[in-house]
Amino acid sequence: MxxxxxxxxxxxxxxxxxxxxxxxxxxxxxxxxxxxxxxxxxxxxxxxxxxxxxxxxxxxxxxxxxxxxGRYTDYPKAYKLFDKLIDFKSKARQQFIGNHKAYVEAIERKMEVSSQLDELWVSxxxxxxxxxxxxxxxxxxxxxxxxxxxxxxxxxxxxxxxxxxxxxxxxxxxxxxxxxxxxxxxxxxxxxxxxxxxxxxxxxxxxxxxxxxxxxxxxxxxxxxGAKASGTVPHALIAAVGGDTVRAITLFGDTYPDVDLVALVDFDNDSVGTSLKCCEALGDRLWGVRLDTSNTLVDQSILPVMQNFKPTGVTPKLVEMTRRELDKNGFKN
Structure with missing residues (x-):
């Protein structure tokens, strides 16, 4: 539909x-x-x-x-009113910080001018x-x-x-x-x-x-x-708690108990290892992991298996390795 x-x-x-x-x-x-x-x-x-x-x-x-x-019934008058509208709009922005009374007055004047323009408009x-x-x-x-x-x-x-x-x-x-x-x-x-x-x-x-x-x-x-946003955990939160991904994810989960918990696992440039640590620490509370390695870096999990593929960033090989290690350690969910 x-x-x-x-x-x-x-x-x-x-x-x-x-x-x-x-x-x-x-x-x-x-x-x-x-x-x-x-x-x-x-x-x-x-x-x-x-x-x-x-x-x-x-x-x-x-x-x-x-x-x-539509059209205006009086163009010269509409032009003048519109210029006033833009002027009051600008004045309101100027007064928003520091002069609340002047800001409200500018908004009120803007609305008055808008109403006058409406009267000149024929749809x-x-x-x-x-x-x-x-x-x-x-x-x-x-x-x-x-x-x-x-x-x-x-x-x-x-x-x-x-x-x-x-x-x-x-x-x-x-x-x-x-x-x-x-x-x-x-x-x-x-x-x-x-x-x-x-x-x-x-x-x-x-x-x-x-x-x-x-x-x-x-x-x-x-x-x-009519929906709401969704998301994972930002790198900034991990950095703010000293680079401890597990702690950041745990704190986030405690704060938002009803949100699907997705761990961002590239902060230490070891997506496989960090994914396992998060799964071991959080168990079923963890909904998923997110790989987000910079396209200028090679994840250390990739280093032993580097071959004739582009090694930087989130590669198919890195995704496969992460999935395989999670499955092998009992985290198939």
């Missing part, structure tokens, strides 16, 4: 989208040119891409159209016809995924935004699906948050979920479909 997300799920900067603030300027100028000359061509926008992919971002793109397709979404495939659909190169039909002046300014949404979400969903299929039934977790900007977590996590990821590492990544 396809997941469908309502417009309120997405934290969209509605006033900025309506004004074209986050669009390529030529799309905004297209809209204004059409309206200035009282031109309202009936068009159909066909959205497609060029690869085999897993579609994602449709509901978010539709939300953009629903909330930001055009009901005058458009939007047809689209569902998030999670397998799509072929050049296959149409969305049609937007209606007065071009109502939605011309939104092309940058909805295409950008579809491009990013589809790319992530497709890449994750490729990994999930390669994993052959094994659980795939999506943990990229530290390698990208924090603001993209909500949509990226949802796209990973659509792609088949079983879990994500931040609560923000899981918010759109």
């Amino acid at each position: 396809p997941i469908h997300l309502d417009a309120h799920v997405f934290d969209l900067p509605v006033q900025e989208l309506r004004r074209g603030y986050r669009s390529d300027v030529y799309f905004w100028r297209e809209k204004v040119t059409l309206e200035h000359h009282d031109l309202h061509p009936d068009v159909t926008m066909q959205v497609f891409q060029k690869k085999d992919a897993v579609l994602c971002g449709i509901d978010e793109a539709v939300a953009v159209l629903k909330l930001a397709a 055009g979404f009901e005058d458009l016809k939007v047809e689209a495939l569902c998030d999670g659909t397998r799509i072929a190169p050049w296959e149409t995924v969305m049609h937007i039909s209606g007065d071009a002046s109502l939605f011309a300014h939104l092309e940058t935004v909805y295409l950008g949404i579809l491009a990013r979400r589809t790319k992530i969903a497709s890449n994750v699906r490729s990994v999930v299929e390669a994993a052959g039934g094994k659980i795939v977790l999506y943990f990229p948050a530290r390698f990208d900007h924090w603001a993209v977590q909500g949509g990226d996590g949802y796209a990973a979920h659509i792609g088949g990821a079983a879990g994500v590492s931040t609560d923000a990544q899981a918010q759109w479909w």
Whole structure:
């Protein structure tokens, strides 16, 4: 059953989208040119891409159209109000630390201006016809995924935004699906948050979920479909307790008794040995072990068996050796 997300799920900067603030300027100028000359061509926008992919971002793109397709009744007044909105937004950030009263005042003024902009806005979404495939659909190169039909002046300014949404979400969903299929039934977790900007977590996590990821590492990544983050134990905790992996895992397990306990076992660069120590110390409380050897290091377990394979990082050989030693010592679970 396809997941469908309502417009309120997405934290969209509605006033900025309506004004074209986050669009390529030529799309905004297209809209204004059409309206200035009282031109309202009936068009159909066909959205497609060029690869085999897993579609994602449709509901978010539709939300953009629903909330930001339309026109202002008084453009000069709207321009002035929007500039004030951005100014109060900036002032609020400046006052957040050190002047709480001024911060609250700036937020209140911003909301007042936003309400005034709402009064100038006439929604055009009901005058458009939007047809689209569902998030999670397998799509072929050049296959149409969305049609937007209606007065071009109502939605011309939104092309940058909805295409950008579809491009990013589809790319992530497709890449994750490729990994999930390669994993052959094994659980795939999506943990990229530290390698990208924090603001993209909500949509990226949802796209990973659509792609088949079983879990994500931040609560923000899981918010759109009502889940929570999952994870292991960080290297930083092991370092904070003097480099003692067993102690770090034990402390973590005591603090979070209801969380599946996964030991990070590469801190001493001996993944096999540390895995055994953790299993012996924690027994059935331990849910699993995680190998995370740096791709610039050779785990000492690999040194005696180095042959004609790339020895650095988490190698298939290292995984096989760890699994074999755990099984041999009675930790097949």
